[in-house]
Amino acid sequence: MKKAKITRENLPRKKFNVQLKNWLILVAEDEPVTQRLIAKNLKDWGYEALVVADGKKALEIFRRRRIPLVILDWMMPHLSGPDLARKIRTIDQQRNTYTYIVLVTARNKIQDLAEGFKAGADDYITKPFHPLELKARLQAGIRIISLERQLLAYQKKLEKLATTDSLLNIKTRRQILIDISSELARGERENQTVGVIMFDIDHFKKINDTYGHPAGDIVLKKIARQLKKNIRKYDQIGRYGGDELIIVLPKCGIADVTHISQRLLKSVARLKIRLADKTVLRPTLSGGATSSEVFSHPTPQSLIKTCDQALYQAKTKGRNQVIIASRPYSLKGVTHG
Numbered sequence: 649m650k651k652a653k654i655t656r657e658n659l660p661r662k663k664f665n666v667q668l669k670n671w672l673i674l675v676a677e678d679e680p681v682t683q684r685l686i687a688k689n690l691k692d693w694g695y696e697a698l699v700v701a702d703g704k705k706a707l708e709i710f711r712r713r714r715i716p717l718v719i720l721d722w723m724m725p726h727l728s729g730p731d732l733a734r735k736i737r738t739i740d741q742q743r744n745t746y747t748y749i750v751l752v753t754a755r756n757k758i759q760d761l762a763e764g765f766k767a768g769a770d771d772y773i774t775k776p777f778h779p780l781e782l783k784a785r786l787q788a789g790i791r792i793i794s795l796e797r798q799l800l801a802y803q804k805k806l807e808k809l810a811t812t813d814s815l816l817n818i819k820t821r822r823q824i825l826i827d828i829s830s831e832l833a834r835g836e837r838e839n840q841t842v843g844v845i846m847f848d849i850d851h852f853k854k855i856n857d858t859y860g861h862p863a864g865d866i867v868l869k870k871i872a873r874q875l876k877k878n879i880r881k882y883d884q885i886g887r888y889g890g891d892e893l894i895i896v897l898p899k900c901g902i903a904d905v906t907h908i909s910q911r912l913l914k915s916v917a918r919l920k921i922r923l924a925d926k927t928v929l930r931p932t933l934s935g936g937a938t939s940s941e942v943f944s945h946p947t948p949q950s951l952i953k954t955c956d957q958a959l960y961q962a963k964t965k966g967r968n969q970v971i972i973a974s975r976p977y978s979l980k981g982v983t984h985g
Contacts, residue, residue: 671790672713675699676706676732677721677752682775686719686752689779693786703727707735715747716793717786722753722764729753730767737768746796748789752777813887815865816872824886824894828948831884831898835940842946843900845909845937846955847875849891850967855929863923864891867931870921878915879908894952901941902974909937909970917968934962935970942975950976 673690677683678701690697698715700706704726710718718736720729727735733749740747751769753760764772770792771785811823819827831842849855849871856864868891875893876885884896897908913933921929936958940946958971965971 670694670696671717672696672698672715673786674706674709674715674718676701676703676718676724676729678702678724679721682721682752685779686782689782693783695786701725703729703732707732710736710747711739714743714745717748717750717789719750719752719782720769722751722755722760730764730769733764733768744800746793748793750782750785750789816869816887818872818876818893819884819886821886821888824884824888824896825948825952827884827886827896828894828951831896832940832946832948832951835898840899841901841939841941842951843897843902843905843908843937843939844951844955845895845897845905845912845935845970846888846952846959847893847895847912847933847935848959848963850932850934852891852931855931859923859925859927859929863929866923867921867929870919871916871931871933874916874919875912878912888952894955900939902939902972905937905939906972909935909972913968913970932968933970934967935959936962936973937970938973938976942973 673695675683675686675690675697677686677699683699683701687697687699698709698713700709702725703720706718706720706724707727709715720732722729724732729751733751736747736749748771749769750771750773751764752773752775753764754775756774761772770789773782773785811820812818813820828842828844834840835842849867852864852867855867872885872887872893875895879885879895879897882898886894886896888894895912897905900908913935916931916933919931921931923929936955938951938954938958940951943950954973954976958973962969962971
């Protein structure tokens, strides 16, 4: 299949918001005349402006609020413009955001210009300046910030696509394995246990063969939604493959996993799923579960392997039950009747 050529014409088009209204801007300027001039112009142009007379106060405000544009005087009490720009860049990195910085100063030597940009400034305007010049530079900043926000939105969308199962709106196999690994690392640091449950829908192949794959998808979605609704906000649920679902339970030992798996099993058994032809299905689950507390050196692979073997035992013992592995590969039954 021939790849489509990416050109400027076929890129996604979205208008940038270059209107000045509703944009918050922080002004740090200690010279009273210049401060009043900038403040008046910003108000006339429709900005929401915060004006302070020194760099320290500006930094305090910036730490408390999300501000997309700042105008900094070079020479200020307590903290200079370039020093403040460096601190803003550090905060931006921590927040994963970007702030457009304009330095305002009477300095006009090339060495000063280079120093300002090195400190993190995006633009530079020398005193005295015409208000329209400042306005034009701020409009350029708004275009850049708008683009940055658009790119971040695309990035978040791509991250969701990469980590979320498109059918069930739960974690993908790759992501749930990453989550298990992360929770095990956190558990080791905090001396906490991690529980894992693996569920499989009983007779799922028969459902697909009898009622069709769209019906199977409906059953999968309903069960995933039911499980997600009945776990804690910080628990994780993912699709391991086909109709196999994995639930990760931070701070849960064997006793907790036993109780939770039994409760989830019963919650799914209460479901009545109505298909398009008015057929009502009452699916059940089989499951295998364990906790990191039963391993001397737990890994995602050892936990999943133990759950998988326990799940197999639940199937062979008649389904509609969860087998709890209280030791690695040593199995203890917990039945939902």
